[in-house]
Amino acid sequence: MLQNVRIWFQKTGTAKYISHLDLTHCMGRALKLSGLPVWYTQGFNPRIYMTFAMPLSLGVSGERECMDIRLTGKAPLEGIPGRLNARLPQGLRVLGASEPRHKLEEIAWADYEVQLDAADGKLLQSLTELLSQGQVVVTKHGKKGDKAVDIKPHFAHISIEARPGQLALSMRLPCSVSGSVNPGLLLEALKLYKGIELCGKTVRKGLLLEDFSPIW
Amino acid sequence: MGLQKQGAAGNLCHTQSSLKTGGRELPLSHDILMRVEKPARYTGGEVNAVIKDLSQVEVRFAFCFPDIYEIGMSHLGMKILYGAFNRVPYFWCERVFAPWVDMERLMVENHIPLYALESGNPVRDFDFIGFTLQYELSYTNVLRMLELSGVPLRSADRTDLHNIVVGGGPCACNPEPLADFFDLFFLGDGEEVDLEVMELYRQCKKEGKGKPEFLRRASRIEGVYVPSLYDVAYNPDGTVQCYTPKDGAPATVKKRVVLDMDSAYYPDSFPVPMIEVVHSRIPEEILRGCIRGCRFCQAGFLYRPFREKSMETIDSQCRALCASTGYDEISLSSLSSSDYSCLNELIDTLHRWTEPEKVSLSLPSLRVDGFSPELMERIHSVRKSGLTFAPEAGSQRMRDVINKNVTEEELLHTVDVAFSEGWTRIKLYFMIGLPTETMEDVLAILELGKKVVDTFYQNKDKPKGKAVEVSLSAAAFVPKPFTPFQWFGQDTMDELQKKQRALKGNVRSKRVNVSYHGAQTSFLEAVFARGDRRLCAVMEKAMEMGLHFDGWDDCFDFSKWMEAFAACGLDPAFYANRERGADEVFPWDHLDYGIRKGFLREECEKAYQAVTTPNCREQCAGCGAACYGGGLCVAKR
Numbered sequence: 136m137l138q139n140v141r142i143w144f145q146k147t148g149t150a151k152y153i154s155h156l157d158l159t160h161c162m163g164r165a166l167k168l169s170g171l172p173v174w175y176t177q178g179f180n181p182r183i184y185m186t187f188a189m190p191l192s193l194g195v196s197g198e199r200e201c202m203d204i205r206l207t208g209k210a211p212l213e214g215i216p217g218r219l220n221a222r223l224p225q226g227l228r229v230l231g232a233s234e235p236r237h238k239l240e241e242i243a244w245a246d247y248e249v250q251l252d253a254a255d256g257k258l259l260q261s262l263t264e265l266l267s268q269g270q271v272v273v274t275k276h277g278k279k280g281d282k283a284v285d286i287k288p289h290f291a292h293i294s295i296e297a298r299p300g301q302l303a304l305s306m307r308l309p310c311s312v313s314g315s316v317n318p319g320l321l322l323e324a325l326k327l328y329k330g331i332e333l334c335g336k337t338v339r340k341g342l343l344l345e346d347f348s349p350i351w
Numbered sequence: 352m353g354l355q356k357q358g359a360a361g362n363l364c365h366t367q368s369s370l371k372t373g374g375r376e377l378p379l380s381h382d383i384l385m386r387v388e389k390p391a392r393y394t395g396g397e398v399n400a401v402i403k404d405l406s407q408v409e410v411r412f413a414f415c416f417p418d419i420y421e422i423g424m425s426h427l428g429m430k431i432l433y434g435a436f437n438r439v440p441y442f443w444c445e446r447v448f449a450p451w452v453d454m455e456r457l458m459v460e461n462h463i464p465l466y467a468l469e470s471g472n473p474v475r476d477f478d479f480i481g482f483t484l485q486y487e488l489s490y491t492n493v494l495r496m497l498e499l500s501g502v503p504l505r506s507a508d509r510t511d512l513h514n515i516v517v518g519g520g521p522c523a524c525n526p527e528p529l530a531d532f533f534d535l536f537f538l539g540d541g542e543e544v545d546l547e548v549m550e551l552y553r554q555c556k557k558e559g560k561g562k563p564e565f566l567r568r569a570s571r572i573e574g575v576y577v578p579s580l581y582d583v584a585y586n587p588d589g590t591v592q593c594y595t596p597k598d599g600a601p602a603t604v605k606k607r608v609v610l611d612m613d614s615a616y617y618p619d620s621f622p623v624p625m626i627e628v629v630h631s632r633i634p635e636e637i638l639r640g641c642i643r644g645c646r647f648c649q650a651g652f653l654y655r656p657f658r659e660k661s662m663e664t665i666d667s668q669c670r671a672l673c674a675s676t677g678y679d680e681i682s683l684s685s686l687s688s689s690d691y692s693c694l695n696e697l698i699d700t701l702h703r704w705t706e707p708e709k710v711s712l713s714l715p716s717l718r719v720d721g722f723s724p725e726l727m728e729r730i731h732s733v734r735k736s737g738l739t740f741a742p743e744a745g746s747q748r749m750r751d752v753i754n755k756n757v758t759e760e761e762l763l764h765t766v767d768v769a770f771s772e773g774w775t776r777i778k779l780y781f782m783i784g785l786p787t788e789t790m791e792d793v794l795a796i797l798e799l800g801k802k803v804v805d806t807f808y809q810n811k812d813k814p815k816g817k818a819v820e821v822s823l824s825a826a827a828f829v830p831k832p833f834t835p836f837q838w839f840g841q842d843t844m845d846e847l848q849k850k851q852r853a854l855k856g857n858v859r860s861k862r863v864n865v866s867y868h869g870a871q872t873s874f875l876e877a878v879f880a881r882g883d884r885r886l887c888a889v890m891e892k893a894m895e896m897g898l899h900f901d902g903w904d905d906c907f908d909f910s911k912w913m914e915a916f917a918a919c920g921l922d923p924a925f926y927a928n929r930e931r932g933a934d935e936v937f938p939w940d941h942l943d944y945g946i947r948k949g950f951l952r953e954e955c956e957k958a959y960q961a962v963t964t965p966n967c968r969e970q971c972a973g974c975g976a977a978c979y980g981g982g983l984c985v986a987k988r
Contacts, residue, residue, distance in 0.1 A: 148396070149391070149394035149395065149396035149625075150396070150625065152384055152390040152391040152394055153391045153625045153626055154626070156627070157391070157625055157626045157627060160627065160631070161625055163677070163679075164398070164623065164676070164677025164678065165398075165677060167677045167679065168674070168675075168676075168677040175709060181709055193390070194381075194384070194385050194390070222398065222677065223398070224396055224397055224398045224623075224625050225395075225396030225397075226396060334381060334382040334385045334386075336381055
């Protein structure tokens, strides 16, 4: 009897600088070390079965990410976080384990926060100007080559909070297997239209379903 | 490796905030990390990285690998010594790697000093700054790393008992081109001698002794070479006249050997990189040394005597490492793993638990005569796509000269077996520019390639519907100290290029493909491999000129190197291409690796007569390594 288990985790701190592929390797090693009865894919090269939700870009933190594994025997779900956390590197932390309620394909949106250094009010003004334009066209780099897209509709409703020396931008963007919008596109637009090159700290706060409720 | 070019910095924000993570503080900001390729090279935080409470630490050791993270993190010696040092509660060993060129530029621009990954503290705060010297073309990185640390380059300019710069590894057998920058070198196996020197430092600190006293006392420890305690005199023709020890330093420094591989320290865990590195697997050293005595191979002489680990030790070490790292592959490593006396039995023993735990075993490059269907059946992880062998030379005469002791028959038999077993891609490694080599010998490489192709077509059990692919790769031979070819004048770059062109221009089969590399890099390697102390000036000049990562095609700049030699008034050909006289005093003659110079000379003369020497298992050749009283030298044959 295979048991499907959804693992909830954070990818922050130093771990945000590893690629998605490296993340899968780190998780694989931790699962192997945890001694959990994980199910391996069948075939010539058996691998621990892991399916991840939408991959995070390198450098972006994730506060509520998830991946699915299968267990070949019964293991109490409450014990899983402790067993994995003892084996994970800094910045990767398992928050919980649960029985999957939704399919990963049902993910449609993600909430992001982007923190930008802002010594004075100039950045806020530039941002406001940028988002009041009729169109904000940037080049999107995709598998089939570069494409010019208008990102205005996606970023029209972002909320901006002024903090000491900083602006915190909150946004909800499409994030699904059929297509996603990267929050970094806004920074590209700032560079393109306003000549402001900012790096920004981006956090994916959570993954949402079509109706904006969190995936479980 | 694809390397992105960094665009010119525009209107960039420069928040100099540090990155706090897991109680550590790295001197880097998010902005800087986002501007470099593979930022996880610089952040540490790996599973099994050793973090200590500084208040309990008395001696701090910065273990510096003069190449990028992915290469250094794949290195076995670093894992062994990291574990051995950190096992002592009051020593703390941390890791430092050379920042790749993108990060190096940002560190200089933003005044970020080179730091250690565990604590994030600057290297200049450390008691020891240790470099492993694996490759001549990483020497500029050694100096670059000292420079990035803000530590004076020359030993004489570091007067306090602090920032003791030490080196070890194979290139320490002739460290003279780096002698002015290092306080001491470790010769031979480091598991014991390194700790003894760290302990001595701790004592000297407690007793309030200065650096000169520490170095004097260190020079009394077997396996420690303190270059500043030796004066060098040169003959008018530029060769070495003599080395004169002073302050009671020994006339010759003997390398250290760990005789019993079962009781020698071996780590039960090591930091597991979060990113893919060159070798993402467990290295298990199954033996040290080599029985073969190939005359071109420095490692084959430096690491004598041949010592095996017992199966029980290997088994328990593999279990411990699987349980601490989570890797699912173990590489049974050594200079020649098929020479392990009971390899099949070892693999069967390991398989009893590795198979149920889904851990695979792999072997590094195999000898042509070490390949058997029984062995291949046991090593499932070997991909059917390609097999690599190193016959090293094309003609039998040439293989006899280098004492490779592999026949054409054996090679063709082995590839025939491999074809029957389903392989279709064979890669063969060769050297060109070997002593006594003629153009005929060079072209024999192609003939051998052709014979491998013919063997495929004559094989009745070959995989159906697949074509054979034979890759012939030719490297330029670099004569090294402590080998029978240490007297040999390397082929000039012109000669090497002529041979390369002949190889490339005479391929007659579509199934054979030829590649070669580096006449220029091999020339430079030859200069530094057998160089003397005067080259320190060139080294420093090269570093000032911005040279670094010379082993990387992206960075190698030969014309700049030639400028550096010219600026110092030294002729590189003197070191690379000059045939040495039988009586010449070498810059490494005062270093004793247990191999008699007379033996090497005999081997050299046998080489020129194309006479082979049996391997150590068949018959002792009397090289001198028996002076250590251990390993195969004292075993019953």
